[in-house]
Amino acid sequence: MHIVVLVKPVPDTASSGERLRPDNRLDRAAVPAVVNANDEYALEAALKLVEAHGGEVTVLTMAPSGATDTIRKALAMGATRGVLVTDEALAGSDIRSTVLVLAAALAGLEFDLVLAGVDTSDGQGGFVGPGVAVKAELPYLSYAAKIEPKPDDRLVTVRRISPTGYDVLESPMPALIACTQALGEPRYPSLKGIMAARSKEIVTKSLADLGLEPEGVGGAVATTEVVGSEAPPARAATRVVREAPDVAAREVVAFLAERRIV
Amino acid sequence: MLRDAVRVLADERIAPRAAEIDRTAEFPWDVKELLASHDILSLPFPAEYGGLGGELLTVALAIEQISRVCATSGLILAVQELGALPLLLAGTDEQKQRWFPDLAAGRTLIAFALTEAEAGSDAASTRTRAVRDGDDWVIDGSKRFISQGSVADLVAVFAATETSDDTPRHKRLTCFIVEKGTAGFGVERVEHKMGIRGSPTAELGFHGVRVPDANRVGAPGEGFAIAMRTLDRSRPGIAAQAVGIAQGALDVAARYANERRQFGKPIAEFQMIQAMLADMDAGTEAARQLLYKACTEIESGSPDAARWSAMCKLVAGDNAMKVTTDAVQVLGGYGYIDEFPVERMMRDAKITQLYEGTQQIQRIVIARALAGRPD
Numbered sequence A: 001m002h003i004v005v006l007v008k009p010v011p012d013t014a015s016s017g018e019r020l021r022p023d024n025r026l027d028r029a030a031v032p033a034v035v036n037a038n039d040e041y042a043l044e045a046a047l048k049l050v051e052a053h054g055g056e057v058t059v060l061t062m063a064p065s066g067a068t069d070t071i072r073k074a075l076a077m078g079a080t081r082g083v084l085v086t087d088e089a090l091a092g093s094d095i096r097s098t099v100l101v102l103a104a105a106l107a108g109l110e111f112d113l114v115l116a117g118v119d120t121s122d123g124q125g126g127f128v129g130p131g132v133a134v135k136a137e138l139p140y141l142s143y144a145a146k147i148e149p150k151p152d153d154r155l156v157t158v159r160r161i162s163p164t165g166y167d168v169l170e171s172p173m174p175a176l177i178a179c180t181q182a183l184g185e186p187r188y189p190s191l192k193g194i195m196a197a198r199s200k201e202i203v204t205k206s207l208a209d210l211g212l213e214p215e216g217v218g219g220a221v222a223t224t225e226v227v228g229s230e231a232p233p234a235r236a237a238t239r240v241v242r243e244a245p246d247v248a249a250r251e252v253v254a255f256l257a258e259r260r261i262v
Numbered sequence B: 001m002l003r004d005a006v007r008v009l010a011d012e013r014i015a016p017r018a019a020e021i022d023r024t025a026e027f028p029w030d031v032k033e034l035l036a037s038h039d040i041l042s043l044p045f046p047a048e049y050g051g052l053g054g055e056l057l058t059v060a061l062a063i064e065q066i067s068r069v070c071a072t073s074g075l076i077l078a079v080q081e082l083g084a085l086p087l088l089l090a091g092t093d094e095q096k097q098r099w100f101p102d103l104a105a106g107r108t109l110i111a112f113a114l115t116e117a118e119a120g121s122d123a124a125s126t127r128t129r130a131v132r133d134g135d136d137w138v139i140d141g142s143k144r145f146i147s148q149g150s151v152a153d154l155v156a157v158f159a160a161t162e163t164s165d166d167t168p169r170h171k172r173l174t175c176f177i178v179e180k181g182t183a184g185f186g187v188e189r190v191e192h193k194m195g196i197r198g199s200p201t202a203e204l205g206f207h208g209v210r211v212p213d214a215n216r217v218g219a220p221g222e223g224f225a226i227a228m229r230t231l232d233r234s235r236p237g238i239a240a241q242a243v244g245i246a247q248g249a250l251d252v253a254a255r256y257a258n259e260r261r262q263f264g265k266p267i268a269e270f271q272m273i274q275a276m277l278a279d280m281d282a283g284t285e286a287a288r289q290l291l292y293k294a295c296t297e298i299e300s301g302s303p304d305a306a307r308w309s310a311m312c313k314l315v316a317g318d319n320a321m322k323v324t325t326d327a328v329q330v331l332g333g334y335g336y337i338d339e340f341p342v343e344r345m346m347r348d349a350k351i352t353q354l355y356e357g358t359q360q361i362q363r364i365v366i367a368r369a370l371a372g373r374p375d
Helices: A037-052 A067-076 A095-107 A127-137 A189-197 A245-258 B002-024 B029-037 B056-069 B071-090 B093-104 B223-259 B271-299 B305-331 B342-351 B358-369
Strands: A002-006 A010-013 A033-035 A054-061 A081-085 A115-117 A140-150 A155-162 A164-171 A175-179 A203-205 B110-112 B127-134 B134-148 B154-160 B173-180 B186-189 B201-212
Touching: A002 A037, A002 A127, A010 A067, A033 A037, A033 A067, A037 A054, A037 A067, A037 A115, A037 A175, A037 B029, A054 A067, A054 A095, A067 A081, A067 A164, A067 A189, A067 B186, A081 A095, A095 A127, A115 A127, A115 A140, A115 B271, A127 A140, A140 A164, A140 B002, A164 B223, A189 B002, B002 B029, B002 B056, B002 B071, B002 B342, B029 B071, B056 B071, B056 B223, B056 B271, B071 B093, B071 B110, B071 B134, B071 B154, B071 B173, B071 B223, B071 B342, B134 B173, B154 B201, B154 B223, B173 B201, B173 B223, B201 B305, B223 B271, B223 B305, B223 B342, B305 B342, B305 B358
Parallel strands: A002 A054, A002 A115, A054 A081, A081 A203, A115 A175, A140 A175, B110 B154
Antiparallel strands: A010 A033, A140 A155, A155 A164, B127 B134, B127 B154, B134 B201, B154 B173, B186 B201
């Protein structure tokens, strides 16, 4: 099975230094980049699937050229190769441009499944996955908590998280699946993986390589615009209940009931 | 990425053991197993023999991160590399096939036995003898101050095989691999030491030890050259240990200075403390950058390998001694007791100025490189 995982480098959320530049674009120099957390769940799921069924995992990223560092981490976890689409004309791209580019890049790759994180910690649009599915004319299976392919029948079954439990979806392959953390904790790269990743291939592609015109993508033709950003309001003071369990439980329930949470 | 992976492992699994390893002065077999199970011991070995094919810099990064929390534990990797280097540099393919897979997997440990009671800095005056007897060699003598000598399964031993006065002093030694359990080979004693107390330093005795010619590493008489080439590549490992120890002490001192309040404010706000911390940081970073540069120079086949190797060990060792001493000073009375790790780090730092060539020997190596250079 060939699986392509869409991976985005995002500012390290643990650093809490994430910020926008004066032009309202992400300040990538402010904090180190890491693999977007939901993409790591997608990658972990892909690695488990090829361990069970055989095959290869290709990581596909659209980002500035420095993104090879984050792709290398994905390769250290076990992905077979990386493909980085990078082009100066892509600066300021919104979801629409990202979808066009990733769909064009997918057209040049062989795959049975495309896995994407449900959203990214920086943009949080959650639309790149479904957008790519539409553009690449792939069935779209969202909020996956479990992925069970049947390679011989060219079918894949997905448990989709729903408000009351889960739905079971089935679709022909190839398909695009939006992945959640319910798929399981991503592995730490082993030393063996880290050393092996150093000699793995990262193919760099420009817009010209994908047959796309620079005028059709990037900040100049973006259909959405970030007009401002604000830090969330500081959290109100925490109330700690230190009573004995029976009293504490009643107090917590009363607190929640007062706010109509329970 | 590799550095971060080793750092997390060192912080979470090795740091909590460091004080106890020092106190009990027992070899930390659990840490050896941990390093083996995370493939850290396989870093210095070529991929075709079950290793990870790490370059000097990669191995140095790992030793540095481990030594930051426990110098004894960092030395496990450094000695595994040191002991294996003669085989790596001069061993036959057959010898590598025979010993490397187990060493790379950490199933066996190897030690490097050059120093003798009367042959320390003057290694060419080795008295241990090896005499050819049919297909075998018979080794007699003793080796002293051998790191991990009592826990190693294999020992790379340097013995004089050419003793006639016509042979130049530097062409008299030959290297052999002696396996634990060989008749006549044993541990005479284990030293009681000031630092790196969990790393056993042994005196090894050789009484008519018979090894097959297949255990000879390199040509007869080539031993001294092999030993020197080994040290060119292993000294950065000790420099890495020294940089790690210094960084560990600096981290503790900086944290303490921010928490400790005297005269109504953290002592880190006093300029005399600030100056000490700044010098400790600058010195450690300088030593680290020299080490990394030395690793890449040596790896790329620099004809100046001996100089780079000696310089990084000299600078890093002296820095570690200074920084750990100052760390104790920053902590004051608390630095002098074993409630904090800096007194241990200060004792551990001293060894980096002594082994794999004293700092005086490093200066000789550097000066010789300068003298031999055409201007």
